[in-house]
Amino acid sequence: xxxxxxxxxxxxxxxxxxxxxxxxxxxxxxxxxxxxxxxxxxxxxxxxxxxxxxxxxxxxxxxxxxxxxxxxxxxxxxxxxxxxxxxxxxxxxxxxxxxxxxxxxxxxxxxxxxxxxxxxxxxxxxxxxxxxxxxxxxxxxxxxxxxxxxxxxxxxxxxxxxxxxxxxxxxxxxxxxxxxxxxxxxxxxxxxxxxxxxxxxxxxxxxxxxxxxxxxxxxxxxxxxxxxxxxxxxxxxxxxxxxxxxxxxxxxxxxxxxxxxxxxxxxxxxxxxxxxxxxxxxxxxxxxxxxxxxxxxxxxxxxxxxxxxxxxxxxxxxxxxxxxxxxxxxxxxxxxxxxxxxxxxxxxxxxxxxxxxxxxxxxxxxxxxxxxxxxxxxxxxxxxxxxxxxxxxxxxxxxxxxxxxxxxxxxxxxxxxxxxxxxxxxxxxxxxxxxxxxxxxxxxxxxxxxxxxxxxxxxxxxxxxxxxxxxxxxxxxxx
Amino acid sequence: xxxxxxxxxxxxxxxxxxxxxxxxxxxxxxxxxxxxxxxxxxxxxxxxxxxxxxxxxxxxxxxxxxxxxxxxxxxxxxxxxxxxxxxxxxxxxxxxxxxxxxxxxxxxxxxxxxxxxxxxxxxxxxxxxxxxxxxxxxxxxxxxxxxxxxxxxxxxxxxxxxxxxxxxxxxxxxxxxxxxxxxxxxxxxxxxxxxxxxxxxxxxxxxxxxxxxxxxxxxxxxxxxxxxxxxxxxxxxxxxxxxxxxxxxxxxxxxxxxxxxxxxxxxxxxxxxxxxxxxxxxxxxxxxxxxxxxxxxxxxxxxxxxxxxxxxxxxxxxxxxxxxxxxxxxxxxxxxxxxxxxxxxxxxxxxxxxxxxxxxxxxxxxxxxxxxxxxxxxxxxxxxxxxxxxxxxxxxxxxxxxxxxxxxxxxxxxxxxx
Numbered sequence: 024x025x026x027x028x029x030x031x032x033x034x035x036x037x038x039x040x041x042x043x044x045x046x047x048x049x050x051x052x053x054x055x056x057x058x059x060x061x062x063x064x065x066x067x068x069x070x071x072x073x074x075x076x077x078x079x080x081x082x083x084x085x086x087x088x089x090x091x092x093x094x095x096x097x098x099x100x101x102x103x104x105x106x107x108x109x110x111x112x113x114x115x116x117x118x119x120x121x122x123x124x125x126x127x128x129x130x131x132x133x134x135x136x137x138x139x140x141x142x143x144x145x146x147x148x149x150x151x152x153x154x155x156x157x158x159x160x161x162x163x164x165x166x167x168x169x170x171x172x173x174x175x176x177x178x179x180x181x182x183x184x185x186x187x188x189x190x191x192x193x194x195x196x197x198x199x200x201x202x203x204x205x206x207x208x209x210x211x212x213x214x215x216x217x218x219x220x221x222x223x224x225x226x227x228x229x230x231x232x233x234x235x236x237x238x239x240x241x242x243x244x245x246x247x248x249x250x251x252x253x254x255x256x257x258x259x260x261x262x263x264x265x266x267x268x269x270x271x272x273x274x275x276x277x278x279x280x281x282x283x284x285x286x287x288x289x290x291x292x293x294x295x296x297x298x299x300x301x302x303x304x305x306x307x308x309x310x311x312x313x314x315x316x317x318x319x320x321x322x323x324x325x326x327x328x329x330x331x332x333x334x335x336x337x338x339x340x341x342x343x344x345x346x347x348x349x350x351x352x353x354x355x356x357x358x359x360x361x362x363x364x365x366x367x368x369x370x371x372x373x374x375x376x377x378x379x380x381x382x383x384x385x386x387x388x389x390x391x392x393x394x395x396x397x398x399x400x401x402x403x404x405x406x407x408x409x410x411x412x413x414x415x416x417x418x419x420x421x422x423x424x425x426x427x428x429x430x431x432x433x434x435x436x437x438x439x440x441x442x443x444x445x446x447x448x449x450x451x452x453x454x455x456x457x458x459x460x461x462x463x464x465x466x467x468x469x470x471x472x473x474x475x476x477x478x479x480x481x482x483x484x485x486x487x488x489x490x491x492x493x494x495x496x497x498x499x500x501x502x
Numbered sequence: 503x504x505x506x507x508x509x510x511x512x513x514x515x516x517x518x519x520x521x522x523x524x525x526x527x528x529x530x531x532x533x534x535x536x537x538x539x540x541x542x543x544x545x546x547x548x549x550x551x552x553x554x555x556x557x558x559x560x561x562x563x564x565x566x567x568x569x570x571x572x573x574x575x576x577x578x579x580x581x582x583x584x585x586x587x588x589x590x591x592x593x594x595x596x597x598x599x600x601x602x603x604x605x606x607x608x609x610x611x612x613x614x615x616x617x618x619x620x621x622x623x624x625x626x627x628x629x630x631x632x633x634x635x636x637x638x639x640x641x642x643x644x645x646x647x648x649x650x651x652x653x654x655x656x657x658x659x660x661x662x663x664x665x666x667x668x669x670x671x672x673x674x675x676x677x678x679x680x681x682x683x684x685x686x687x688x689x690x691x692x693x694x695x696x697x698x699x700x701x702x703x704x705x706x707x708x709x710x711x712x713x714x715x716x717x718x719x720x721x722x723x724x725x726x727x728x729x730x731x732x733x734x735x736x737x738x739x740x741x742x743x744x745x746x747x748x749x750x751x752x753x754x755x756x757x758x759x760x761x762x763x764x765x766x767x768x769x770x771x772x773x774x775x776x777x778x779x780x781x782x783x784x785x786x787x788x789x790x791x792x793x794x795x796x797x798x799x800x801x802x803x804x805x806x807x808x809x810x811x812x813x814x815x816x817x818x819x820x821x822x823x824x825x826x827x828x829x830x831x832x833x834x835x836x837x838x839x840x841x842x843x844x845x846x847x848x849x850x851x852x853x854x855x856x857x858x859x860x861x862x863x864x865x866x867x868x869x870x871x872x873x874x875x876x877x878x879x880x881x882x883x884x885x886x887x888x889x890x891x892x893x894x895x896x897x898x899x900x901x902x903x904x905x906x907x908x909x910x911x912x913x914x915x916x917x918x919x920x
Contacts, residue, residue, distance in 0.1 A: 250626070297722050299633065299634075299722075300631065300632050300633040300718075300719075300720075301631040301632060302631050303631045303717065303738075305631070306629065306631055325626060325627060325629060326624070326626045326627060327624075327625070327626030328626060328629065328631070329634065404606050404608075407600075407605065407606045408605035408606055411600075411602060411605040411606070412605065415602035415603065416602065417602075418600055418601050418602035418603070418604075418605055418606075419585060419587075419601070419602045420537065420587040420589075420600065423537070423587065424762075426587075426589065429602075458624070458627075459621050459622070459624055460624035460625060460626050460627075461624075462621065462622050462624055462639075462640040462642065462643050463621065463643075465643060466643060466646050466647055466651065481651070481653060485636065486635070486636035486723075487636070487723070489723045490723040490724055491635060491636040491723040491724055492636060492724070493636050493637075493647075493655060494647070494653045494654065494655060495654050495655065495656055495657055495749065496653075496654045496657070497652055497653060497654060498648060498652045498653070498654060498678045498679070499678055499679050500654065500679055501657060501679030501680070502678075502679040
């Protein structure tokens, strides 16, 4: 019998798992995909919002500001990149200036530090590529950027190091209430648990509705993005939002922690919870809107496009509460933007609910730090040679665009939460994420996976688990 | 720091030919740095024939063509390091490289020959909407899987782009048992060689749809179907969509010279060729750094890569021996009216050989046109051509004698219809 089962290994589930692992509880995370960070958590703006956007008094506002404040320490503890680069909301029409004041006031009420309105000249100086139409902007120095993959993985790995069990390829098919506990059915077996935490992202409604008569609906709200080459990575130095105009909401332009430039998202409610396809209309909209707040953005430097789904609740609020007709079943639903920013605080909030229910006392041996992958690219020549002497695989480059070594890829396959697919390797090492988009390294990474992992060979090595295998047979098989 | 006279980056056809010619010119201190497990570059996976018609007057496969050069490099005892990735080149010619045996090391080169080749344009840069499942490969990646590893990346194939690798892979996949349903090409003409269209598509009954592109990719885990549509004025035409069920989409939509290292060194790159701007000696904007082969501009035939690389090797030695005249006059080559670019970009007549091959490509299909060369206003060449197409590289020869005699301020290569 588990004390706590968390459904979903995205940023919310993983943050909750890590915070709950402070307590002497038997905890498992069930994830339907082959890895952590496979849904909403992997495809978003990768920014840590300051917290002026959410309405005063909402849980969104509270957790956003709290989560933002936690990020420096969390990034240090978990050995992940986080940069507090600041953000601008750019007003391009004097008539809309009131909008900046509204956001400023809301931010102050929400407790966002350091907000101020900067005028055109200062804005131009701070951000030379800002649109010539810009009249003023709201500057939020506490806004930041993070790598969502690494944040998600680091929290999950840290949770695993503190005893949390992770089960992948384990979609929840049915949940039964049995007297004082829940029985969770997956293709991998039945899990019994006293407490259930529903952090299932766009599927939070499906999971909720398995136990409650008070039906919930989560709407997948699609956002499409363009990612630009590192050659364009310095075009702006801050995250640039546009103040909504009569023409509607704009798109953001932001550097990423790895030095690319990200542009998007669109916003479109859809039905399909797996509908992460990009569309001509959506991508064209991103391209068109990209120039509203930033000028001369080199859209010819696009290296890829992608779409993510926000887990939108009709109330546009985080639903973090015990389900009324399902005691000890806690929903963590509607975690859309600013979900990534809020996830550290969501973890703390839910862990507190569990702690209060179980009366647990923190373990003396809880280890709050986690060491990331060895990063040869950040080493000096001497350090690097020391490493290569110990393990020659750190001397072989596999991904030429991001200069990822064989050593780093092999390490991801043997960590506490190992990569099991090319996308898993990519999210951990960036192999395949550069300008050639895996053309060069994918056959090599496939080989490494099939050599290193006992149950993976060239015929079942996959892009992202499931039926996403690359190889369908041998030459001349069908002649 | 270790010192080497000529460091050659890349052990493919360009690097090999450059090394042999440097040796032939009398240089003994040469080092080839190759990132793969063997010399030969991409030729190793090009197991079809058709290589070497110009160089050897016979039809060779890619590995055969490469081996002729590799054997000579070994005979000549030219040093090379395999499995070695060059990480950086500085403007003062310090080469930083890495392999698993020696770790990260630096070499001070006196001359560098860039021969890094090119890479394929990925899907992202093509801006195709749809899902991102497994089953989308660049043609070259599929070629490696099929020809080197003996593995089939798919059974029902749609190919986007009619570049040579895509055409070759249409035939290869068919011969290996896959069904190639269609090749779609965005442009109204193919980017590949005419002979490849005949031998790889026509002979196998594979349709080529010009002015068509992929407008949607279906399949959440593995490709399940792609939709192609006709393109007019750069936009898909509504109502012309055709859906093809398939498990694989191969992309052959252009090659891009791989100039990350050149950029790091601060070498000026042409926005058209995406390769270094070189003079008649194939020397880049950094003295003593030369470029040849597909890193300079994408070639159609490997024979021309070898020829060009031979020049680069010879010129690098000339540079080392300080035999450059230090020319006082540099003449730009202008291209227009359908001629997209030329290599070299500028000519210093005092430093050129008696004959200089200038290579270029045209930007569209031109029937019954003349290739004309002007020295200022004087037309010195007016060569008729039945057909000129972007897939085929063209060349003209300039003579030192004529350039010295006329002493023009510009050289212009152009197309004329009469």
